[in-house]
Amino acid sequence: MRASLTRRQCLAVCAAASLSAADSPLALQWRSIAAAIDGTVGATALHLPSGRRDTINGAMPFPMASVCKLPLAAHWLAIAEERRMTLETRFEITKYDVWPGVSIIAERWDKQKYFALDQMLEWMVAKSDNTAVQSLFRYGGGKSGMIARLAKWKIDGVRLDRSERQCAFDAAGVRNLPPVEKWEPGMDDKLIAAVPPADRLDALKRFINDPRDTATPDGAVQLIQKLYAGDLLNVRHTARLIEILESTTTGPGRIKGLLPTGTVVGHKTGTGWSEGGLNSATNDAGMIELPGNAGQIAIAVFIKGSTAPTSARENVIAQIARSAYDSWS
Secondary structure: OOOOOOHHHHHHHHHHHHHOOOOOHHHHHHHHHHOOOOOEEEEEEEEOOOOOEEEEOOOOOEEOHHHHHHHHHHHHHHHHHHOOOOOOOEEEOOHHHOOOOOOHHHHHOOOOOEEEHHHHHHHHHHOOOHHHHHHHHHHOOHHHHHHHHHHHHOOOOEOOOOOHHHHHHHHHOOOOOOOHHHOOOOHHHHHHHOOOHHHHHHHHHHHHOOOOOEEOHHHHHHHHHHHHHOOOOOHHHHHHHHHHHHOOOOOOOOOOOOOOOOOOEEEEEEEOOEEOOEEOOEEEEEEEEOOOOOOEEEEEEEEEOEOOOHHHHHHHHHHHHHHHHHHHO
């Protein structure tokens, strides 16, 4: 798929090309697509059979948003293997972990307070459940647990430092939190709303440039490639996580948006906070199955600091994914 360029976009592409003389033809096409919006776009794609890799801003860190739920899910399946834990092991959801908004668990709490690990993983990845990630990050050892796991797997450029709630509060500039024992569900929105809009915007700008809870496109692709190769988990748990990724319902207009109907895609989306028209992150990362015997593409497309509408940001991701698909098909 070829983008139609204005004169201004052509100039932007030429300037980008002069700064990155080693860009492949596909990467140059990505830069022309990215020129349609403001902010910064990063993308990496790896064609597994050939080993060919194309990238723009591949080593640059981007806020992960909910893409963090993929490495956390893999971490928990590894814990299950190590501790001989079953996927039916049930976890208690505490009052502090309940996160409003996108969460099936929050909708069922407090009538139901215990949930099976397998169900939490499925909702966390396929439905982007925020209560699940808040709970499993804490139960899984938090920052130190993820540092150790990613180091063991030799994954570079991916880091998880804060809980879902702490990321939200840092992005909104919330300080002076009440003690955990006095926490009540619904406090999140009240605390965020109490921060003046100008302060929230300043906080979001700082958050976009914070190195914590970020991934590089190269790092995300490395994680996905190792997962699908069976280098992270046993056969059973690898298959289960891929099954969950392929059942993802969020972000249908991103990697999957312009691919032929029926294309198999396993992916995890991420959408960061917005304030004053500025969006922190619009992301998607996963694996595309190519037709025939063409193999698979591991791909990650991240966008940060854009004021473009959601539809425009998602269309950039979709166009980059389609151009990669066409290149290798």
